[in-house]
Amino acid sequence: MENSEKPPINPYLAVILSVGAISFGSIFTxxxxxxxxxxxxxRMGxxxxxIAPFALSRSGRAELRRVAGRDLVAALTAGLFLALxxxxxxxxxEYTSIAxxxxxxxxxPLFVVTLGFLFLKEKFGPKTLTGAALALTGSVLVGMGDFRIGGEALLGDILAFSGAFFIAFYFLLGRNLRGKLSLFPYVFLVYGTAAAFLLVFTLCARIPLYPYxxxxxLWFLALAVIPTIGGHTVxxxxLRYVKTMVVSVSILGEPVGASILAYLIFGEIPGSLQxxxxxxxxxxxYLFLATARDEEARK
Structure with a gap:
């Protein structure tokens, strides 16, 4: 298993860089x-x-052929949750602000910390959890100055929170599968499933696929390269080297990057609470990642 080997780069640094890439997702969208x-x-297509040339190499094809049973069902389910x-x-x-x-x-993380404990038995010390709670509190502060209750904005808020529920399951399934599959075969299987579901959703909704x-x-391609490959894929x-919650909590940094970009590009000015x-x-x-890394090093 890859997680028993020394990673080629610091996985905690990789997580931080991936959050910066993910921050561009809302802008390009x-x-x-x-x-x-x-x-x-x-975006998924x-x-x-x-990634197809990397995933469908000789070793990649051999690995994909070996995926069966429970692991195949888990990968397909992860793809469905990613599509949702x-x-x-x-x-x-379309209904609420980027912030x-x-x-x-x-x-x-509200879902990940609970589900990770219940299903993956992932545990953290008090200091690490304090860092997670602090980051979560910061997210609430960012949103307090921007949330608009009622009408379309409320629908947008509900849809965004639903997205948090779906991505939590996606990460939790990925944590288990990444211990068994190397990166490109795994993401090819999951991204391919997500693309297939999204195609079905689009066709069922009778939305044309062209012309645009x-x-x-250009934005479709940018979404694929920067927030998807540079963000989600990283x-x-x-996930093979760190716990699910490390990735989950780090992504709380996305609103910071997205809000800065929204100000520069769209003129969406952040308030004092943000x-x-x-x-x-x-x-x-910072507190969470530093203490989580120390906890892993002591094991």
Missing amino acids: RLASAPPLVIAFY FTLLI HFWSWITSL SSTVLVTMQ PPLDW SNWA LLGGLVIISGI
Whole structure:
């Protein structure tokens, strides 16, 4: 198993870099004019095409052929949850602000810490959990200055929070599978399943797959390369070396990066609570990652 070997790079650093890449997801999505399901489908479709040569190498094909039974069901289920996550979260950006959407969708540690303890027996010390709670508190502060109750904004908030539930299950299933599969065969199987489900959802909704403006295709490709391969795929790599909650809590940094980018690109000005919350999130993530790494080193 790969997690018994020394990783080629520090997995905690990789997680931090992946969060920076994921922060671009809401920006590229907002810039595209296509419907949410179409954006989600092409995001996964382009990603699948890019990673296919690596996943379908001789060793990759052999590994994929060996996947069967419970592991195959788990991988397909992870793909379904990833498809539901992208559908609900991308749709939420049509109804609420980037800050609100990213804050709510990154609340998945609420689900991960509970489900990880129940199903994967993942445990953390008090100091580590304090860091997680601090980061979570910062997320609430970021959102408090932006949440708008009622009408379309409330629907957007509900969709974003649903996305947090779906991504939590995706990460938990991935933590177990990444101990058995190498990176590219795993993500090829999961991303392929997600793309297939998103295609079915799109066709059932009678949404056309084309034509769309040339710039939209650029944003589809950017979504595949930066937040999906540079973000989600790197996070999947790290799952073999770190606990699910390490990745989950680190992603609480996404609202900070997304809010900064939203200000620079769309002029969405963060309020004082959002700025304070950003500092609290960064402090909490630093405390969490530092203590989690020390706990792993002592084992």
